[in-house]
Amino acid sequence: MRADARKNRDHLLAVAGTAIAEEGVDVSLRDIARRADVGLATLLRHFPTREALLEALLRTGFGELTAKAKELEASGSPEDALVSWLRDCVAWTTEYRGVTVLMAAAIEDTESALHTSCVALRAAGSRLLTRAQAAGTARDDVDGADLFALVAALAWLGDQPSLAPRADHLFDVVAGAILTDPANTDSGITPPPAT
Template sequence: MRVDAQRNRDHLLAVAGPVIAEQGIDVSMRDISRRADVGLATLLRHFPTREALLEGLLHASFGDLTARASELETAHTAEDALVSWVRDCVAWTTEYRGVTVLMAAAIEDPESALHASCVTLRAAGARLLARAQAAGAARSDIDGDDLFALIAMLAWVGDQPTLVPRANHLFDLVASAVLTRADGDRGTGAPGER
């Protein structure tokens, strides 16, 4: 890609992130192009669909979360690694309102621009879950698909203004349902806090 084209693409992504965080994934492509001070045709040349724009925006974050799973695998107990990673995922998904709906659809659609990234992210979580299960720290009757769905559910809670005050408590309830420890209390702060 030419240097000026890459600069334009980077500018569009830099503008799109805050707009999508503010208005959600259904924001108009026209609104994004206006905020970026470019024509709609320029935006569509770089990102022909909203999904392509989101893939461009989210790709680095998916990579970061996948890398975080690998770090946690080697640096923490199986239980702590799983809970920390799920907490990170929930915190990240609440940054972009509505992204969990798109991710859930993309994981089932191999033609989706987000499919490969979502599958990789789900696999990272499944590895952490399997490690926790092997250590006897997590229930054996759930799988990576269930974990991905639980993350989506917890992220949805974070998208609901009336439920945000309960988000940490609900996270702890879900964690205690997944974990096999008797006390299950993982009260370590709001989603995203470390």
């Protein structure tokens, strides 16, 4: 790809990211083109469908989260690595309004342009979970599919105006439920009071 074409593509992705963060994944392509100060035909030349645009935008973020999981695997305690990745994943997913619906659909749809990225993201989380389970610090009855679903659920909470103020608390509740002893982690999770 020529340098000017790559610059235009990167600009369109940046504008699309902002538009989706503000208005959600259903923002019109025409609005994205207008915000980018290009014609709709220019946007469609780079991204012929909404899914192609979303795949390009989300693939970058999914790739960063997958790389982050690899870094965390090599450092820190298994439970801290798992909770840190889970927190980053939920925060990133919450940034793009409505993306959880796309992720949930794409993980099951092998024809989706987002499928490969979602599978890689789920696998990255699964490795961190398996590592924590092997260390005895995470429940054995949770798997990578559960973790992926919990990311979507927690991100959905953060996307709901009436529930957003409770999202951090509920993250801690869920993360604490995954860990076998949340008191031994530096993740910021406060164990429930003794009854």
